[in-house]
Every structure is written in structure tokens, then in C-alpha cells.
Amino acid sequence: MPEKILLPAYLRETLYRKNIQVRSIRELPPDLRNEILSGQKIVLVFSSGKVFPARVIKAVDKAALIRFTGPVPPVKPPENILLVVSSSTTRYVFQALVRAVEKEVFQVQFLEPRVEERLVPPGERAVFFTPLPLSLFEPLLSGRYFLLRDTNLSQEGVRDLEQGYVYDLIIDETDNVVDEFEKLMSSPGKIFTLRDISRGGACIYMNRVFSPEKEAFPLYLRGTLEGRGRTFNFGLLGITRRVRTEGNRTYFHIMWVQRLRPFVFEFILGLFSETPPSPDAL
Structure with a gap:
């Protein structure tokens, strides 16, 4: 049966920027990592085909607390989400497991990049x-x-x-x-x-x-x-x-x-x- 689909605009990022799968905050370039940890840099959370801006309020190597700056995705633990951090030339993509939700704050754990069947x-x-x-x-x-x-x-x-x-x-x-x-x-x-x-x-x-x-x-x-x-x-x-x-x-x-x-x-x-x-x- 035919299905009419409006493609998400974020595919443009995939087309025009290099994408790198990462599993740890430490894998980010130092300047970008500092911007993320200080809250200066917005991270984008992708869930159900939609984009939700957020900031990191606390992070260790493979886990973080993030606070959404606007609408909150309708996600419940233990669902997965994608976090994307962008520089001018590269998108760094985290696959993350939502551990806990407290209003606009999510506790997430970064996962190994998934290799699907x-x-x-x-x-x-x-x-x-x-x-x-x-x-x-x-x-x-x-x-x-x-x-x-x-x-x-x-x-x-x-x-x-x-x-x-x-x-x-x-x-x-x-x-x-x-x-x-x-x-x-x-x-x-x-x-x-x-x-x-x-x-x-x-x-x-x-x-x-x-x-x-x-x-x-x-x-x-x-x-x-x-x-x-x-x-x-x-x-x-x-x-x-x-x-x-x-x-x-x-x-x-x-x-x-x-x-x-x-x-x-x-x-x-x-x-x-x-x-x-x-x-x-x-």
C-alpha cells in the first residue's frame, strides 16, 4: 500500500556534514566538549522523527543529565534516543538509553554504536x-x-x-x-x-x-x-x-x-x- 512521507529536514545535516558515531563525551574534540559541559552548546535530541533542543547540565564519561530548553519528547525509560552535537563540519551522534525522567530533565546512558542485523x-x-x-x-x-x-x-x-x-x-x-x-x-x-x-x-x-x-x-x-x-x-x-x-x-x-x-x-x-x-x- 502506498505511503506518502514528508522527509525530516534534519536529513540535510546528514547530507552536508560528516557524521561520526561516538559513545563517550571524551571522544568529542576538546573545544566542543568544553562548550557542551559548560552549557554553552545546544545538543539536539531526536525522538519519533522530531528534534528537541537541550543542554547538558552534568556529565561523566558515558552518562549525562540533560535539560530540555523547550518541548520535552514523550519518552519513558528505558527507551532509546539519539543525541547530536554539531560543529561547522561534523555531526557527532550518540545513541543513548533513557534511565530516568524528571519533568524536563533526562538521565541518559551512552551506548555502543548499534550494528543492526x-x-x-x-x-x-x-x-x-x-x-x-x-x-x-x-x-x-x-x-x-x-x-x-x-x-x-x-x-x-x-x-x-x-x-x-x-x-x-x-x-x-x-x-x-x-x-x-x-x-x-x-x-x-x-x-x-x-x-x-x-x-x-x-x-x-x-x-x-x-x-x-x-x-x-x-x-x-x-x-x-x-x-x-x-x-x-x-x-x-x-x-x-x-x-x-x-x-x-x-x-x-x-x-x-x-x-x-x-x-x-x-x-x-x-x-x-x-x-x-x-x-x-x-
């Missing part, structure tokens, strides 16, 4: 990579355009289908597919190999050394996964988070602009496993 499909699986121009992606961030995610998968019927799909489309305010996006999709894109896929993103590679002008840029990734008599077709919008070279291969680490639903990833896992986990376990 990934599927590494057997063999070589070709995928098709199309970079997107900023002229097409920026309107998605400003609310002029919308993401339409269409799928035939659902919580109830995921185990019964033989062919599943998820496709992202870029639509305008009249719910029509944007012409520029449609033209880009008429060409197949560059061929890469899929290394792994998860609810949050994918890693792909090409068998040559390649250095893009920018490490972070928007893209569209298409492909087909087949296994055990079932098929999954996808076309997903993402942002490259990291590009690295290893030997003669260049790897692109991609974050989907909208995470896959648990039942979608269950279907993907079921292509290569007789007993995929239930969506509640993902």
Missing part, C-alpha cells in the same frame, strides 16, 4: 545505482516534494507472498511523479554489487578504485533478490554515508532516507532462510 546474500547480486541531483533532492527536504513508498508487503501476509516489492517515488504536491525523477529512472544506472542490506541501508561495491567528488550524496538503488522460489524487487532512495577503498574495490555505505518496515526485512531474510524471524524480533 544485515543480510549478506550468497553469490554476487547486481544492483543499479543512480546518483540524484540536489535540484531533485532539496525539494524533498523543504517539503515541496514528497516520498511515496509503495509496497505489496504487510505484517499479515509477508509469509504467503512469492513476489514482494518496495519502490520509492518522488511526487509533487499534486501527487504526480516528478518529471525529472521519471527521466532519471528511464536509464538503468551504473552496475554495482550488493554486499549487504539491512532495514537502515545497504553496502554496495564496484571492482575498481573510484573517488566521488563528495562522500555524501543522494542516490536511488534498484535491484532484485531471489531465493527459495521467492523474489524481492526494490527501488529505494538513500544517501551515501561513507565511501571507502579496499584493494581494487570501492565500497559505498548507504542509508535509506526512510527505514524499511520490520515485515519487509523479514521477507528479505526469508529469501535465504527457512525460518525467518518474526517482525516483532527485528
Whole structure:
């Protein structure tokens, strides 16, 4: 069933600034750390797709007390939140567990950066990579355009289908597919190999050394996964988070602009496993 999605504006930060996962206050640059500990610097708390400004009022290595300067997120212990501290060039991202809540003050514990479950499909699986121009992606961030995610998968019927799909489309305010996006999709894109896929993103590679002008840029990734008599077709919008070279291969680490639903990833896992986990376990 198609789902119309307004992308959160904070994705712009992901696109234009380097992102580093950290697990301790001590891992911040000294000047930035001092600004945080003195309360001069605002930290941004992300919860349920919304942003809540706060200040650190006390901190040790892997724990802190934070006080919100405005609205307080509707979070209860022991839920997880993200804390982001930004410099002019870099975003430092903490994953944190909420230990206690006292009105506008949260006690949080910083966690190890989470490595979510990934599927590494057997063999070589070709995928098709199309970079997107900023002229097409920026309107998605400003609310002029919308993401339409269409799928035939659902919580109830995921185990019964033989062919599943998820496709992202870029639509305008009249719910029509944007012409520029449609033209880009008429060409197949560059061929890469899929290394792994998860609810949050994918890693792909090409068998040559390649250095893009920018490490972070928007893209569209298409492909087909087949296994055990079932098929999954996808076309997903993402942002490259990291590009690295290893030997003669260049790897692109991609974050989907909208995470896959648990039942979608269950279907993907079921292509290569007789007993995929239930969506509640993902």
C-alpha cells in the first residue's frame, strides 16, 4: 500500500556534514566538549522523527543529565534516543538509553554504536545505482516534494507472498511523479554489487578504485533478490554515508532516507532462510 512521507529536514545535516558515531563525551574534540559541559552548546535530541533542543547540565564519561530548553519528547525509560552535537563540519551522534525522567530533565546512558542485523546474500547480486541531483533532492527536504513508498508487503501476509516489492517515488504536491525523477529512472544506472542490506541501508561495491567528488550524496538503488522460489524487487532512495577503498574495490555505505518496515526485512531474510524471524524480533 502506498505511503506518502514528508522527509525530516534534519536529513540535510546528514547530507552536508560528516557524521561520526561516538559513545563517550571524551571522544568529542576538546573545544566542543568544553562548550557542551559548560552549557554553552545546544545538543539536539531526536525522538519519533522530531528534534528537541537541550543542554547538558552534568556529565561523566558515558552518562549525562540533560535539560530540555523547550518541548520535552514523550519518552519513558528505558527507551532509546539519539543525541547530536554539531560543529561547522561534523555531526557527532550518540545513541543513548533513557534511565530516568524528571519533568524536563533526562538521565541518559551512552551506548555502543548499534550494528543492526544485515543480510549478506550468497553469490554476487547486481544492483543499479543512480546518483540524484540536489535540484531533485532539496525539494524533498523543504517539503515541496514528497516520498511515496509503495509496497505489496504487510505484517499479515509477508509469509504467503512469492513476489514482494518496495519502490520509492518522488511526487509533487499534486501527487504526480516528478518529471525529472521519471527521466532519471528511464536509464538503468551504473552496475554495482550488493554486499549487504539491512532495514537502515545497504553496502554496495564496484571492482575498481573510484573517488566521488563528495562522500555524501543522494542516490536511488534498484535491484532484485531471489531465493527459495521467492523474489524481492526494490527501488529505494538513500544517501551515501561513507565511501571507502579496499584493494581494487570501492565500497559505498548507504542509508535509506526512510527505514524499511520490520515485515519487509523479514521477507528479505526469508529469501535465504527457512525460518525467518518474526517482525516483532527485528
